[in-house]
Amino acid sequence: MLNAEAVKSTDHYHNLFLEVQQRDDYDCFEQIYKYYYNRLLFYTKKYIGDPELAESVVSDVFFKLWKKRKEIQINSSFQSYLYTSVRNKSLDYLRREQTRQKEDESYLHNRQAEHSNPVDIFNAEELFNKIETAINTLPKDRRRVFRMSRDEGLKYKEIAEKLGISIKTVETQMGRSLKYLREILREELDEFKFAC
Amino acid sequence: MDEQQFWDKLAGKLRSETAHHDDGDQPIPPNDINDEQALTDASMIMGVSQRAINNKFKTLTERIMRKESTKNNDEKN
Numbered sequence A: 001m002l003n004a005e006a007v008k009s010t011d012h013y014h015n016l017f018l019e020v021q022q023r024d025d026y027d028c029f030e031q032i033y034k035y036y037y038n039r040l041l042f043y044t045k046k047y048i049g050d051p052e053l054a055e056s057v058v059s060d061v062f063f064k065l066w067k068k069r070k071e072i073q074i075n076s077s078f079q080s081y082l083y084t085s086v087r088n089k090s091l092d093y094l095r096r097e098q099t100r101q102k103e104d105e106s107y108l109h110n111r112q113a114e115h116s117n118p119v120d121i122f123n124a125e126e127l128f129n130k131i132e133t134a135i136n137t138l139p140k141d142r143r144r145v146f147r148m149s150r151d152e153g154l155k156y157k158e159i160a161e162k163l164g165i166s167i168k169t170v171e172t173q174m175g176r177s178l179k180y181l182r183e184i185l186r187e188e189l190d191e192f193k194f195a196c
Numbered sequence B: 001m002d003e004q005q006f007w008d009k010l011a012g013k014l015r016s017e018t019a020h021h022d023d024g025d026q027p028i029p030p031n032d033i034n035d036e037q038a039l040t041d042a043s044m045i046m047g048v049s050q051r052a053i054n055n056k057f058k059t060l061t062e063r064i065m066r067k068e069s070t071k072n073n074d075e076k077n
Helices: A004-023 A026-047 A051-067 A078-101 A106-115 A118-136 A140-150 A156-163 A167-194 B003-017 B036-046 B050-076
Strands: none
Touching: A004 A026, A004 A078, A026 A051, A026 A078, A026 A118, A026 B050, A051 A078, A051 B050, A078 A118, A118 A140, A118 A167, A140 A156, A140 A167, A156 A167, A167 B036
């Protein structure tokens, strides 16, 4: 089950999309994009091994979301709509690839059966949230360095300058954080990767 | 593989995954990470930085604007 915070977020972004639909609000669209980009990319990579292609799928889904905003009808939840859109787009790609490569037909059928499950969407959200939660359990200084690198995209040199520490210290902090996160998330990461 | 090899490999992987983002992405230090599995885990945990997402949103906005502009021109004609 989704926790209360997750439900609140889901509702919040659904409401933002209503603003997009009713008032063509591009700021709301931007907020949706920035919240869901990594989540959807994370999920899409499960289907499509090629990271650049996965990015292209996510980008196309957002492009269409804006372009067709007036016609889109959300029957379940907005979040499910987004995940289903990237899933379908990914399957379209796999279908084209399959035709192109003339591979075994059962391959795509198996993948469709496995991924047409809402639990799959839930697992992707769950893992994404677990990574966020795990990062919050890092010691304060290490967490700050990690977030400056991961979230803000700062280079080690920039982090070192901002915090007045050496680049080597930043590297060490990042390495330790990553090792810790891999250890506590090992089971979930393996489960997610091998579920496809 | 030794530490330097791991570093080079992960840097290459992240660069290829984020080739058209910006220069904000960078390799993760090796420490005790020593296999292919670790490379995948690292890339999953790191995701795409906010800076790169901002740039991607700009690119999407330009794409939308081009589309809108083409649509407006078509309507005029």
